[in-house]
Amino acid sequence: MLAGVAYGLLLRIGFEYKAMHEWLQIVSTAFLIVTPFSIGGIAVVIAAGESPISIPAQLRASVSAMLCFLIAMFICLLEGLICIALVLPVFLIAAMTGGLIAGWIHNRFRASTVSLPSFALLPLLLGPMEASLPPTQSEQVVSSVIQIQARPEEVFDQLATVKNIAPGELGFSFVHLIGLPRPIEANMNGSGVGSVRTSRWEKGVHFEEIITSWQKPYAMHYKFHIAPGSIPRDALDRHVEMGGEYFSVLDGGYDLTAKDGGTELRLSTRFVNKSQLKTYGDVWGKMVLADFHQSILELMKKRAEKAHQQGWEKTADNTVPKAGFR
Numbered sequence: 098m099l100a101g102v103a104y105g106l107l108l109r110i111g112f113e114y115k116a117m118h119e120w121l122q123i124v125s126t127a128f129l130i131v132t133p134f135s136i137g138g139i140a141v142v143i144a145a146g147e148s149p150i151s152i153p154a155q156l157r158a159s160v161s162a163m164l165c166f167l168i169a170m171f172i173c174l175l176e177g178l179i180c181i182a183l184v185l186p187v188f189l190i191a192a193m194t195g196g197l198i199a200g201w202i203h204n205r206f207r208a209s210t211v212s213l214p215s216f217a218l219l220p221l222l223l224g225p226m227e228a229s230l231p232p233t234q235s236e237q238v239v240s241s242v243i244q245i246q247a248r249p250e251e252v253f254d255q256l257a258t259v260k261n262i263a264p265g266e267l268g269f270s271f272v273h274l275i276g277l278p279r280p281i282e283a284n285m286n287g288s289g290v291g292s293v294r295t296s297r298w299e300k301g302v303h304f305e306e307i308i309t310s311w312q313k314p315y316a317m318h319y320k321f322h323i324a325p326g327s328i329p330r331d332a333l334d335r336h337v338e339m340g341g342e343y344f345s346v347l348d349g350g351y352d353l354t355a356k357d358g359g360t361e362l363r364l365s366t367r368f369v370n371k372s373q374l375k376t377y378g379d380v381w382g383k384m385v386l387a388d389f390h391q392s393i394l395e396l397m398k399k400r401a402e403k404a405h406q407q408g409w410e411k412t413a414d415n416t417v418p419k420a421g422f423r
Contacts, residue, residue: 101158112224124373129377131219137163138199139162140159145203152197234371237383241364247402262280280296288313306321343371362394
């Protein structure tokens, strides 16, 4: 287990070393899939020694090594909780697969002296091959919908400026639970196309949304502008940072449709995945944004329905006949 952890930490530092960045990248198949595969294999080969090793023991050795490796990265400040939560499923599966294959090779051929360096070299051989591939990127759109019992005009009024967002208004969100900063407020400097909506989150995060379409009360679209320094270094891990090296959000917006006596509110965001790990990056990017969307839509729903209820009560009060003297 300790050998697997030590090997994993050395690779993690090596993949992050700037001088090696041209050949080794963290967000890649070599590190996110092959490295945990090798950690599991190395842990099993060393645990077995010269004796056969059972399948339960193979799984224990590979999973223990992987969990300790993740904990060690967190303690050493090599990765934040967000990244660890995102890679945990694939890391565990890859480590168990590597452990089972290593166990099968060991039990069948007693090839510890051969299989150990083979497992150790796999990420280092694949990394440069993967980094040499031509750069590509994948654009994805995430859309989320919620039904609100309020008129489109009442819902639209909640979108531009959003003051004093309390944590309880956002409800439960997995991405906030694992460390993504929560939004605090959004302020609009005007109305219409060209206006700027500034969003502020916890941990000093702030960025701008420049309005590109304004069709009150049915649509408000924007493009993101994330200036250098908008996201403090300790607020988000750079591997999942918006507008960072691997992922960027491009544009998005709200669309409102009158439906079933209320309003259907749709929030969409377009992002680009620039990492070599396209499928996994796309899946997690969509999941994170969908979870965040749902949190924001719940906030809009609560505020719009509250405004609708207050408007209805005010109207009702004004229509009640007042008692007077004859």
